[in-house]
Amino acid sequence: xxxxxQTPSHQVTQMGQEVILRCxxxxxxxxxxxxxxxxxxxxxxxxSFYNNEISEKSEIFDDQFSVERPDGSxxxxxxxxxxLEDSAMYFCASSVGGTxxxxxxxxxxxxxxx
Amino acid sequence: EDQVTQSPEALRLQEGESSSLNCSYTVSGLRxxxxxxxxxxxxxxxxxxLYSAGEEKEKxxxxxxxxxxxxxxxxxxxxxxxxxxxxxxxxxxxGANSKLTFGKxxxxxxxx
Numbered sequence: 001x002x003x004x005x006q007t008p009s010h011q012v013t014q015m016g017q018e019v020i021l022r023c024x025x026x027x028x029x030x031x032x033x034x035x036x037x038x039x040x041x042x043x044x045x046x047x048s049f050y051n052n053e054i055s056e057k058s059e060i061f062d063d064q065f066s067v068e069r070p071d072g073s074x075x076x077x078x079x080x081x082x083x084l085e086d087s088a089m090y091f092c093a094s095s096v097g098g099t100x101x102x103x104x105x106x107x108x109x110x111x112x113x114x
Numbered sequence: 115e116d117q118v119t120q121s122p123e124a125l126r127l128q129e130g131e132s133s134s135l136n137c138s139y140t141v142s143g144l145r146x147x148x149x150x151x152x153x154x155x156x157x158x159x160x161x162x163x164l165y166s167a168g169e170e171k172e173k174x175x176x177x178x179x180x181x182x183x184x185x186x187x188x189x190x191x192x193x194x195x196x197x198x199x200x201x202x203x204x205x206x207x208x209g210a211n212s213k214l215t216f217g218k219x220x221x222x223x224x225x226x
Contacts (some may be wrong), residue, residue, distance in 0.1 A: 004157075031212065043158065043201065045213040056211045091157050098212040099145045099205060100165065105157035 002026045004106035006092050012112045013082055021077045021109045023092030032075045033093040033103060034067065036060070043091065049075065050098065082113045117141050120202050120217035127192055127224050135187040135220045137202030147185050148214060149178050150201040158201055161187075192224045 005024045013019050025032050034046040047057045049067055066078045075094075079086055089110050093103040119138045127133055139147065146165055150158035162171045164180040171178050175196065177188040187200055199221045203214040 033213070035214075042218045043203075043214075043216040045215065048211070048213055056213055058213070089155075095212070099207060100163075101212070102148065102160055102163055103212075103214060104160060105150075107157045108155075110155075 004092055004094055004104055006090075006106040006109050008109060009107065010110045010112070012114065015084060015113055016081050019079050019082055019111065021079075021090050021092075021111070023075045023077075023106055024073050025075055025092065025094030026104060027073070029094035029096050029104075031055075031095045031098050031101070031103075032067075032069070033095075034077045035091045035093060035105075036088040037091065037108075038088045046077075055098075079111075082111075084113050087111055087113045116217070117215050118202055118204055118217035120200075120220050122220060123218065124221045125223070127189075127222070129193055129224055129226050130191045132188070132190045132192070135189070135200055135222070136184060137187070137217055138184045139202075139204045140183075141204050141206040141215070143206050144204060145207065145212075146205040147180055148203045148205070149185070149187055150203065152199045152201055152219065154199075161200075189222070192222075194224045194226050197222055197224045 007022045032049040037043045047061045048055045064080045089108040091108045092106045095101040095103045121136045149161040152158045162178040167182045175190050179186045199219040201219045203216045
């Protein structure tokens with residue numbers, strides 16, 4: 001069964017450093033998403049991406065964040081200058097269609113900012 | 115005000131003891147209500163999607179129902195392997211605006 005994959009599973013970085021989190025969505029899916037979950041809190045939407053552009057973003061997704069689909073299979077989240085409060089699990093998700101379609105989540109990348 | 119409220123926060127059941135988990139929502143123009151299961155340190159695993167009031171879906175020991183204000187996840191004769199956090203999420207809007215808004219989750223523990 002196809003699934004969303006994410007690398008790395010755990011990333012440790014120093015405050016102020018840039019990180020890139022990588023995702024491979026399910027192959028026939030067209031909509032891609034990033035969510036995050038701070039330890040003990042709820043899953044929060046960051047950004048959605050369709051047709052090579054951002055379709056929606058939350059207040060969390062400020063100028064420090066960017067997304068890219070560099071090729072036909074990868075989807076990346078870049079944080080330019082990490083802060084302590086960026087420490088969280090980051091989940092990539094994908095769906096065939098937009099509204100109403102099921103989003104399938106990856107296993108997550110645990111980002112720890114020291 | 116939270117758009118999605120789940121209750122109780124935590125639930126401890128004895129194996130075989132059936133119960134229900136509640137998800138109340140206040141969004142207008144619901145486009146879909148989703149149930150996911152999340153194990154510790156893992157990503158949400160899809161369970162069900164419900165679209166309109168009166169709809170029901172069933173899978174093994176789980177059954178999800180939907181009204182205009184809330185959804186229930188009924189667990190019949192649970193087993194220890196059903197222990198996990200159950201997440202409810204709603205989707206409103208249209209077209210490419212398809213973000214999910216999650217509740218805080220219900221942590222279910224099933225004792226053998």
